[in-house]
Amino acid sequence: MARLSALICVHNEEARLAECLSRLAFVDELVVVLDRCTDGSAAIAKHFGAVTVEGAFPLEGPRRAAGAAAATGDWILEIDADEYVSPQLAAEVRDAVEAGQGDWRQIPVDNYIGARLVKYGWGGSFGTTSVARLFRRGVKSWGTQRVHPSVKFVGEAGPSLRAPIRHEVDDNISDMLRRLDRYTELRARDLAENGEWPGLGRNAFRGVRRFYKCYVSRQGWREGGWGFLIALMAAIYPLLSVLRMQLEVRGSASMAQDPTAVCAEAVASTSPLA
Numbered sequence: 001m002a003r004l005s006a007l008i009c010v011h012n013e014e015a016r017l018a019e020c021l022s023r024l025a026f027v028d029e030l031v032v033v034l035d036r037c038t039d040g041s042a043a044i045a046k047h048f049g050a051v052t053v054e055g056a057f058p059l060e061g062p063r064r065a066a067g068a069a070a071a072t073g074d075w076i077l078e079i080d081a082d083e084y085v086s087p088q089l090a091a092e093v094r095d096a097v098e099a100g101q102g103d104w105r106q107i108p109v110d111n112y113i114g115a116r117l118v119k120y121g122w123g124g125s126f127g128t129t130s131v132a133r134l135f136r137r138g139v140k141s142w143g144t145q146r147v148h149p150s151v152k153f154v155g156e157a158g159p160s161l162r163a164p165i166r167h168e169v170d171d172n173i174s175d176m177l178r179r180l181d182r183y184t185e186l187r188a189r190d191l192a193e194n195g196e197w198p199g200l201g202r203n204a205f206r207g208v209r210r211f212y213k214c215y216v217s218r219q220g221w222r223e224g225g226w227g228f229l230i231a232l233m234a235a236i237y238p239l240l241s242v243l244r245m246q247l248e249v250r251g252s253a254s255m256a257q258d259p260t261a262v263c264a265e266a267v268a269s270t271s272p273l274a
Contacts, residue, residue, distance in 0.1 A: 002097045005073030005137070008050075009033040009063050013081035014040040016168075020081050021048040026090040027077065033057065033067040061142030061149040071137060078133040082168045089163035093134060102158020104135035110164040113226060114171055121220020121227040124210035124234025125183070127169060134161070146186035173229070180233050180240070187237070188244035203238040211235035 006027040010017055017032075021044070024030060030050035034042050035057045045052050053070050057063035068076055075097045079085060085093075089107070096105055109129050111118050122129050125148055132140075135153065143150035170176045191198070211231045214220045220227030 002075060002100065003028045003073040004075050004077060004094070004097050005029040005031055005071035006077045006079055007031050007033070007064070007067045007071060008079050008081060009035060009057075009060075009067055010037065010041050010045075010081045011035045012037050012039045012041060014044060017041055017044045017081050018048075020079065020084060021045070021050070023085045023090070024077075024079065026094060027073075029071065029073050031067050031071045033063055033070075035063055059144055059146060059149070061144050064142050064149075068137065068140070074137060076135055076137055076140075078131075079165070080167075084166040084168070086163060086166065089161070089165065092161050092163045096134060096158065096161060099158075103139045103155030104132050104153050105158045106130050106132050106160040107134060108161070108164040109167050111167050111169045113169065113176070116226070118223050118226050118230070120222045121214045121218050121230045123214045123218055124231075125237050126180070126214075126230060126234040130160070131165070132157075133165070146190050147183050176229065176233060180237065184237060184240045184244050185248075187241035188249045191241065191245040192249040198238075198242055200239065200242060203242045206238045207235035210238070 004027045006024045006029070008017075008020065008024075008031070010032060013020075021030060021032075030045070030048055032041075032045035032050040032052050034045065034052055034054045037054070042052060042054065051070055053066050055066070057066060064078070077085075077093055107130065109131055111122060111127055111129070119129070132151065132153065136155070139154050141152050143152075170179060190196075211234065214231035214234045215227060220231045223230070
């Protein structure tokens with residue numbers, strides 16, 4: 001029988017890690033990457049008998065690659081701490097592994113905001129409804145981008161699974177806004193590091209296209225206000241990322257290279273009249 005490993009990467013996820021791992025009892029091996037964890041995540045992982053990889057992994061790609069390298073299964077199932085596997089999906093994953101068709105499989109995703117299932121409108125780097133998370137060991141690799149790293153596969157895709165992963169993506173609107181803030185800050189750093197200087201006009205147009213794709217093409221309108229909000233977040237993402245790159249990331253670099261600017265800032269901060 002083919003062996004199946006589950007790979008979970010976490011950073012201080014003690015509040016939901018036990019629930020996530022308890023639903024993975026059907027796998028042959030648990031591998032948990034503990035990225036700079038200072039809470040009880042390590043103890044929870046060890047309670048479930050997981051193989052643990054501990055360290056500092058600022059980038060998602062190397063973090064996932066380290067976990068995949070520690071796995072010994074013939075197949076790997078990637079799950080995040082805010083994702084849960086139902087008994088139906090567990091059975092389907094097991095059947096897919098035994099069938100051995102293809103080298104990787106797409107799995108649908110049901111995204112929840114709080115207790116509400118939001119099925120329509122996801123996209124534009126702000127959410128997805130399908131992920132390639134079941135794959136043979138050694139066929140998947142990740143890029144080095146800070147947010148949404150690129151992935152590459154070798155071999156051939158097998159049939160998509162039917163049962164979805166339950167993804168508790170956000171608790172409320174505040175969570176969505178914090179996620180947009182985090183994503184755009186990381187994307188801005190990627191743009192600056194790679195020497196990309198995309199224009200505001202171009203990214204404003206991209207935002208309009210993303211809004212249309214999420215709200216109209218992907219039927220976000222069916223979700224009412226939630227669909228509109230998701231489309232808006234997807235539209236803002238590229239434009240806000242560029243603005244942050246220009247105003248924050250590049251601005252900070254210019255400040256560091258200009259000692260006059262640094263001195264002026266120091267004087268302003270220490271002046272009794274400031």
